[in-house]
Amino acid sequence: MSAHDTDRESARPTEQSAEPGTAGGAGTPLEDRFTSRLRSAAVAARVGMWLGICFGIAFLTGLISHYAQLPDPSVPFPTGPVWGYRVSQAVHVAAGTAAVPLLLVKLWSVYPKLFERPPRIPRALVMTALLRGSIGVLVAAAIFQLASGLANVTQWYPWDFSFRRTHYAVAWVAIGALLLHVAVKLPVIRGALGSPVDDTGLDRPNATAPGPVSRRTLLRGTWGAAAGAVLLTAGASVPLLRKVSIFAVRTGEGPQGVPINRTASAAGVTAEAVGDGYRLEVVRGERSITLTRAELAALEQRTRTLPIACVEGWSASGTWTGVPVRTLLDLVQAPRGAGVRVESLQTRGASSSSVLPGNFADHPDTLLALGLNGEPLDIDHGFPARIIAPNRPGVLQTKWVTRMEVLA
Ligand SMILES: Nc1nc2c(c(=O)[nH]1)N[C@H]1C(S)=C(S)[C@@H](COP(=O)(O)O)O[C@H]1N2
Ligand SMILES: [Mo]
Numbered sequence: 091m092s093a094h095d096t097d098r099e100s101a102r103p104t105e106q107s108a109e110p111g112t113a114g115g116a117g118t119p120l121e122d123r124f125t126s127r128l129r130s131a132a133v134a135a136r137v138g139m140w141l142g143i144c145f146g147i148a149f150l151t152g153l154i155s156h157y158a159q160l161p162d163p164s165v166p167f168p169t170g171p172v173w174g175y176r177v178s179q180a181v182h183v184a185a186g187t188a189a190v191p192l193l194l195v196k197l198w199s200v201y202p203k204l205f206e207r208p209p210r211i212p213r214a215l216v217m218t219a220l221l222r223g224s225i226g227v228l229v230a231a232a233i234f235q236l237a238s239g240l241a242n243v244t245q246w247y248p249w250d251f252s253f254r255r256t257h258y259a260v261a262w263v264a265i266g267a268l269l270l271h272v273a274v275k276l277p278v279i280r281g282a283l284g285s286p287v288d289d290t291g292l293d294r295p296n297a298t299a300p301g302p303v304s305r306r307t308l309l310r311g312t313w314g315a316a317a318g319a320v321l322l323t324a325g326a327s328v329p330l331l332r333k334v335s336i337f338a339v340r341t342g343e344g345p346q347g348v349p350i351n352r353t354a355s356a357a358g359v360t361a362e363a364v365g366d367g368y369r370l371e372v373v374r375g376e377r378s379i380t381l382t383r384a385e386l387a388a389l390e391q392r393t394r395t396l397p398i399a400c401v402e403g404w405s406a407s408g409t410w411t412g413v414p415v416r417t418l419l420d421l422v423q424a425p426r427g428a429g430v431r432v433e434s435l436q437t438r439g440a441s442s443s444s445v446l447p448g449n450f451a452d453h454p455d456t457l458l459a460l461g462l463n464g465e466p467l468d469i470d471h472g473f474p475a476r477i478i479a480p481n482r483p484g485v486l487q488t489k490w491v492t493r494m495e496v497l498a
Contacts, residue, residue: 120205121202121203121205121206121207121294121296122296123202124201124202124205124294124296124297125296125297125298125299126297126299126301127290127293127297127298127299127300127301127305128199128301128303128305128308129198129199129200129201129202129294129297130199130290130292130293130294130297130305131278131281131282131292131293132282132285132287132288132289132292132293132305133195133199133287133305133308133309134196134199134200134282135275135278135279135282135283136282136283136287136309137192137195137196137199137309137312138196138279139279139283140188140192140313140316141189141192141193141196142268142272144185144186144188144189144192145185145189145232145235145264145265145268146265147181147182147185148182148185148186148189148235148239148261149261149264149265151178151179151181151182151185152182152257152258152261154175154178154182155175155178155179155182155401155483156254156258158175158481158482158483158486159254159401159483159485159486161429161444161445161447162429162445162447163447166447166448166449167447167449167481168449168481169449169450169453169455169456169479169480169481170480170481171481172396172397172455172480172481173397173481174481175399175481175482175483176327176397176399176405179327179399179400179401179403179405179483180324180326180327180328180399180403180405182403183239183243183323183326183327183402183403184320184323184324186235186236186239186240187240187319187320187323187324188316188317188319188320189232189236189316190236190240190316190319191312191315191316191319192312192316193232193233193236195308195312195315197229202294202297221274224267224270224271224274225267225271227263227267228264228267228268228270228271231260231263231264231267232264232268234260234264235257235260235261235264238253238256238257238260239257242257242401242402243323243326243339243402243403244339245339245402254401278292287305287306287309288304288305288306321334321335322334322335322336322337322338323335323337323338323339323403324338325338325341326338326339326340326341326403326404326405327399327403327404327405329342338404339402339403339404340400340404340406341404342406344406344470345468345470345471346408346462346463346465346467346468346471347406347408347463348398348406348408348462348463348471349398349404349406350470350471351398351400351402351484352441353470354469354470354473354490357434357436357439357442357489357490358436358437358438359434359435359436359469359489359490361469363435363490364435364469364473364474364490368382368383368435368474368492369381369382369492370382370383370386370418370458370474370475370491370492370493370494371492371493371494372418372419372421372422372493372494372495372496373422373493373494373495373496374419374422374423374424374495374496375496377422377423378422379421379422383460383474383475386412386413386458386460386474386475387460389413389417390413390417391411391412391413391460392411392412392413392414392454392455392457393409393410393411394409394410394455394457394478394480395407395408395409395410396408396410396455396478396479396480398478398484398487399482399483399484400483400484400485401483401484401485405484408462408463408478409462409463409464410457410459410461410462410478411457411459411460411461411462411464412457412458412459412460412461412475412478413457413458413460414454414455414456414457414458415430415446415451415456415457415458415477415479415494416451416452416453416454416456418458418494419451419452419494419496422496424451424496424498425498426448426452427448427449427452427498428448428451428496428497428498429445429446429447429448429451429496429497429498430445430446430451430494430495430496430497431443431444431445431446431493431494431495431497432444432445432446432477432488432491432493432494433488433491433492433493433494433495434488434489434490434491434492435490435491435492436489436490440485441485441488442488443488444477444485444486444487444488445497446477446479446486450479450482453479453480455479455480456477456478456479456480457477457478457479458475458476458477458491458494459472459475459476459477459478460474460475471489472488472489472490472491473490474490475490475491476488476489476490476491477489477491
């Protein structure tokens, strides 16, 4: 029997509950129909606490990711540790994934409150309207963040707006509404977390029917669902979980052992464009030099193991060989600390160019890579040459690089 059936069976006769002002004004006819003891502040506060933790973690790691993508930050994003962005973004996606079952159970546990009778006194009514409005904003923002984030993870963009800007803006709305909600509910949260889970002190007066399971079982199931959701997807960034994570969007498969974000053909990059006619242009003001791939390969090479850490949550490590970007900048006497615009043979789309801030451009491990895992780059990984820099979001690791322009 489901909790819903229980609610139905023990619902009061309509004529009785239609009477206004019963149960000391605390209940309304509709609200009274939710009688399950599982829908309690004791459950809502416990699930809400973990939901709040997940949102807090997603917010902080989201700020990191947003900051890492600024082209000209006032304080430079650090070039290390090399795994920093990879871990931070994996945690971001894991926190959002865990939040999905938590949010569902949380909404389920407080759902009857939607049907609470509004107070009659005008001042109290205004307060209630404001509080409910703020909860409406919180719920809408939370659902938007999780839905848009999940869609992004699967590379599904059924909208026209910029994912990054919108997800970032709504994050502030969500975290603001969340902090307000916690502040308003603090007495209830304290009371609920400070007493045993089966305590009925904070329950709605009519929520007396035992549910089909105990509160403890409901909570265990919720933690299990959250942990399960993470384990089934985290293999996209945690190699050890690759076999377990059957729902992970990308699990290390791809040419040369690294997944592909966008193939050359999807990006409109043809075999002809990367053939014998390919040139790399390095430009600084009036000065410019042009190199063929053979000339690039003749320069001193450096090999480094660095991850591709996609904003969408998957990541994979590769061993890259190529020319340090700084070596190329020296050919045009670029000053240290100057930023570099990197342009791809791909002409459309936001990832057709990127800006390497000065600290990345100067870092000895920032390479114009020609090879991956001991072979020349696959065309889908950016042949003839692609940027690979430590501790950078994947979206900025531009492939099929044809032009680099010093910005100072
Ligand atoms: N020119 C170009 N470079 C690009 C992209 C692209 O679409 N076009 N995608 C970026 C993204 S989002 C990621 S995660 C990495 C993925 O690199 P890979 O496909 O070699 O794994 O490439 C980046 N470089
Ligand atoms: Mo990406």
